[in-house]
Amino acid sequence: MSVQVGVIMGSKSDWDTMKLACDVLDELQIPYEKKVVSAHRTPDLMFQYAETAAERGLKVIIAGAGGAAHLPGMVAAKTILPVIGVPVKSSNLNGLDSLLSIVQMPGGIPVATVAIGNAGGTNAGLLAGQIIGAFDPAVQSRVQARRDRIQQEVLESSETL
Numbered sequence: 001m002s003v004q005v006g007v008i009m010g011s012k013s014d015w016d017t018m019k020l021a022c023d024v025l026d027e028l029q030i031p032y033e034k035k036v037v038s039a040h041r042t043p044d045l046m047f048q049y050a051e052t053a054a055e056r057g058l059k060v061i062i063a064g065a066g067g068a069a070h071l072p073g074m075v076a077a078k079t080i081l082p083v084i085g086v087p088v089k090s091s092n093l094n095g096l097d098s099l100l101s102i103v104q105m106p107g108g109i110p111v112a113t114v115a116i117g118n119a120g121g122t123n124a125g126l127l128a129g130q131i132i133g134a135f136d137p138a139v140q141s142r143v144q145a146r147r148d149r150i151q152q153e154v155l156e157s158s159e160t161l
């Protein structure tokens with residue numbers, strides 16, 4: 001099957017968080033690509049990536065960045081695809097800068113923003129899976145199976161208190 005999700009990040013230093021999104025996509029058997037793309041450091045690549053994403057067959061873009069995290073919003077401005085923004089935890093401001101940079105988009109150009117850091121990475125993968133699963137029953141059933149497993153783990157955790 002062709003690549004469905006583009007996972008991009010402002011720097012290789014974001015990988016620990018963005019890998020968690022990729023892990024979920026692997027688990028859900030959704031084909032994806034991963035790439036470092038920066039609005040600040042590689043602006044021409046960022047424009048090209050966003051402009052060609054839909055015609056290349058991608059369905060969702062997951063974009064992670066830290067600090068002055070302009071990547072998700074700028075990519076969202078240049079593509080019609082849904083963009084999920086991951087605020088990577090920054091060393092100076094603990095990711096609050098990343099969160100506010102990503103979440104406060106002006107009306108008209110949305111970025112679906114997840115939590116700061118690793119939970120956000122995982123949830124970005126899941127949210128992409130749920131979007132694709134709305135049109136793909138096999139993916140949706142894998143998302144459901146994952147939820148069922150988590151529910152079972154939580155129910156059983158009481159027994160070891």
Ligand SMILES: Nc1c(C(=O)O)ncn1[C@@H]1O[C@H](COP(=O)(O)O)[C@@H](O)[C@H]1O
Pocket residue numbers: 009010011012013014037038039040041064065066067068069070071072088
């Ligand atoms: N926020 C952005 C963008 C962007 O938004 O385009 N490009 C890189 N960065 C961020 O800079 C941080 C530090 O990067 P380095 O570790 O490479 O110095 C990373 O979290 C990256 O996402």
